[in-house]
Amino acid sequence: MTIRPFDPAEAEQLARLFEAMQAHYRVPCPPRPVIVADLRRLPPGNRILVAEADGVLAGFAAFAEIWPGPGLRKGLFLKELYVDDAHRGKGLGRGLVKALAALALAEGHSRVDWTADRSNSALLAFYDSTGARRESEKLYYRLTGEALADLAVRES
Numbered sequence: 001m002t003i004r005p006f007d008p009a010e011a012e013q014l015a016r017l018f019e020a021m022q023a024h025y026r027v028p029c030p031p032r033p034v035i036v037a038d039l040r041r042l043p044p045g046n047r048i049l050v051a052e053a054d055g056v057l058a059g060f061a062a063f064a065e066i067w068p069g070p071g072l073r074k075g076l077f078l079k080e081l082y083v084d085d086a087h088r089g090k091g092l093g094r095g096l097v098k099a100l101a102a103l104a105l106a107e108g109h110s111r112v113d114w115t116a117d118r119s120n121s122a123l124l125a126f127y128d129s130t131g132a133r134r135e136s137e138k139l140y141y142r143l144t145g146e147a148l149a150d151l152a153v154r155e156s
Contacts, residue, residue: 001092003099006048006060011039013057014050021082049099051083051092059083061096066113073110076100081114097130115140 006014015035022029029035042048051059062080069075078100083092104112112132116123128134143151 001090001095002052003049003095004052006039006050008040008042010050010057011036014039014048014060017057017060017082017084020084021080024082024085049096049103051087051096053087053090053092058087059092059096061100063100063112065109069110071110075109075111075113076104078112078114093126094130 012032015032018035018039019029019032039048046062046064048063049061050057053059060080060082061078063076063078065074066077067074078097081093081096083096100112113135114127116127118124
């Protein structure tokens, strides 16, 4: 297993994993050319670590720098962590999280944050095993779809 920064020249390969992730979560997926184009021009501050196993990209961690955090320090937010079905249980997910932790420390970040599906007990057990602390005092919000459009045009 090798974990390293994503190279935009690998966009086609990584797009396959993004498609697999969307299918795994049973959510819509844009056409592959759109995914490839987005991967080749990531928004500023967004980065991806990839895990390579058996000569193929088998997992990834997509993350971004966030600021401010506690003590006005910078941190990382892990947006997506995914390992394809054929490579699960082989340490790639743990390797990606460990590499992200090492990167955070090397770059002077004070923390790594992420969200998790409360109903996925296997996922929660995995994240608990990393030593991460569940943050019960925080509540996660999402503004999307019609609510997003309504708020954008709503008069105060």
